[in-house]
Amino acid sequence: MNALEYIGSKISDWFGTTAFPGLEWGNAIMIVIGIGFIYLAIFKHYEPLLLVPIGFGVIVGNIPTMAEMTLSVYDEGSVLQYLYFGVQKGIYPPLIFLGIGAMTDFSTMLSNPKLVLLGAAAQLGVFLTYLGALTLTFTPQEAGAIGIIGGADGPTAIFLASRLAPDLLGAIAIAAYSYMALVPVIQPPIMRMLTTREERLIRMRPSRIVSRQERIAFPIAAFLICTLFAPGAIVLIGMLFFGNLMKECTVTDRLALTARSAMIDIVTILLGFCVGASTNAQHFLQARSILIFGLGAVSFCIATAGGVLFAKAMNLVLREKINPLLGAAGVSAVPDSARVVQMVGQQEDSTNFLLMHAMAPNVAGVIGSAVAAGMLWSQLAK
Amino acid sequence: MLLAMEENEVVFEFTLDPIWHDYGLPMAVMGMFVVFVVLGLMVTFISLLPRIMALSSSATVPPATPIDAALGDDEISEELMVVIAAAVAATLQTPHRIVQVRGLTPADQGWSLRGRTLHHQSHQVPRRDPK
Numbered sequence: 453m454n455a456l457e458y459i460g461s462k463i464s465d466w467f468g469t470t471a472f473p474g475l476e477w478g479n480a481i482m483i484v485i486g487i488g489f490i491y492l493a494i495f496k497h498y499e500p501l502l503l504v505p506i507g508f509g510v511i512v513g514n515i516p517t518m519a520e521m522t523l524s525v526y527d528e529g530s531v532l533q534y535l536y537f538g539v540q541k542g543i544y545p546p547l548i549f550l551g552i553g554a555m556t557d558f559s560t561m562l563s564n565p566k567l568v569l570l571g572a573a574a575q576l577g578v579f580l581t582y583l584g585a586l587t588l589t590f591t592p593q594e595a596g597a598i599g600i601i602g603g604a605d606g607p608t609a610i611f612l613a614s615r616l617a618p619d620l621l622g623a624i625a626i627a628a629y630s631y632m633a634l635v636p637v638i639q640p641p642i643m644r645m646l647t648t649r650e651e652r653l654i655r656m657r658p659s660r661i662v663s664r665q666e667r668i669a670f671p672i673a674a675f676l677i678c679t680l681f682a683p684g685a686i687v688l689i690g691m692l693f694f695g696n697l698m699k700e701c702t703v704t705d706r707l708a709l710t711a712r713s714a715m716i717d718i719v720t721i722l723l724g725f726c727v728g729a730s731t732n733a734q735h736f737l738q739a740r741s742i743l744i745f746g747l748g749a750v751s752f753c754i755a756t757a758g759g760v761l762f763a764k765a766m767n768l769v770l771r772e773k774i775n776p777l778l779g780a781a782g783v784s785a786v787p788d789s790a791r792v793v794q795m796v797g798q799q800e801d802s803t804n805f806l807l808m809h810a811m812a813p814n815v816a817g818v819i820g821s822a823v824a825a826g827m828l829w830s831q832l833a834k
Numbered sequence: 835m836l837l838a839m840e841e842n843e844v845v846f847e848f849t850l851d852p853i854w855h856d857y858g859l860p861m862a863v864m865g866m867f868v869v870f871v872v873l874g875l876m877v878t879f880i881s882l883l884p885r886i887m888a889l890s891s892s893a894t895v896p897p898a899t900p901i902d903a904a905l906g907d908d909e910i911s912e913e914l915m916v917v918i919a920a921a922v923a924a925t926l927q928t929p930h931r932i933v934q935v936r937g938l939t940p941a942d943q944g945w946s947l948r949g950r951t952l953h954h955q956s957h958q959v960p961r962r963d964p965k
Contacts, residue, residue, distance in 0.1 A: 565876075569873060572869045572874070579866050587849060587850055589852075663884075665887050665890075665891075669887070677875045678872055678876075681871060681875075816876075823873070827864075827868050832857070
């Protein structure tokens, strides 16, 4: 063997250890999708806190490696698998809920309680999609995990998928977060289609001032009400209201501050990155994933329509009418769907401020989707 | 009903059969019912919350005594003293001690009046004769 052949064989050996020989079309497509997520986050400002970690995770998860190297989330003992453990076992979602609770102000909901029902109506998307998934021959457990995408709550979707259908976790998580990011695109046409201009112009009465005692009593009582009826929601609802109690009681400011800043940021990074890294083309690019994406889109549309139509139905019996656009905020993408309500409302009347009122059904939607998830889990885990 | 095929393998099917099972429509209806019941109870609780709070506060807090009623004509109430102290603190922004707070007497107002008169006189505009 002369020197040239030797160098050629060494280069060939080295090339065999690179990612190129194992790179398939599926991986390339997923890498492009990951870059697309990052583009949407940075240049279109679609949920950047979620899409940047997810997008980069997608790229990381689709770099092929040699079989002997344990690197991906699916390789036993790899670093990424340890990080993915928090997704797989449903550890991260409750921690996210703790942070959400510590940053949520329930005052608008407490000052106008009837808006809570809009958060319940929007869960129609969850249960109709559940039925839709059953008709497409998904198992009841898989259908439940897919249906919860309609709750528009990423952590809840991941939590329920990890409990009921771990095989579909990646697809469900990506679908849930993608549609959450696309709330400003999906919701407005449905909201305009289902409401008249006169309805969109309805002004809401200013909120009353809620006392500190009320804000302290609420999380404890609401936790008891929710979990006595749907014990499956103990982890999510418990962490949500625990976080809120830490915020409202004012004697645990340090804990509340950590929960709503450093802790939720760390968990969001880990959750987003790991979910992205789990979308390896071999596991992710399947016909069922496309079905899940389709069902997720339908689920979001039904949830939005359910909330708006229920608000219109409430107006038939209410003396003081509510703006039916608020129904769309029952979809629990906090605070995106509330912002969309504000945006659509201001397109009709720039002096009509609906944001604070929309936060009421929005946070009620978070509670409603967690109750729906708890209910599905307790019924389908049998 | 068969919806799609991939390399002679069924990818997914459509059937209405599962809808009629216990885990189908009955469970979906029950799920919506549970969500509405839970959030409906929450609405009821939230609606009653101000009254519950009012009841508990009226049971524990003794009725407030009117402070001003005990004061003489030339005395300043405690609340007003606190407001004045807060205003002074906000203005000075330095450590300080308020020695005395009292209402203005006619003599004090005399000095003010004298000062105001001198000030106005210093700005007297020369009279112009009408033509």
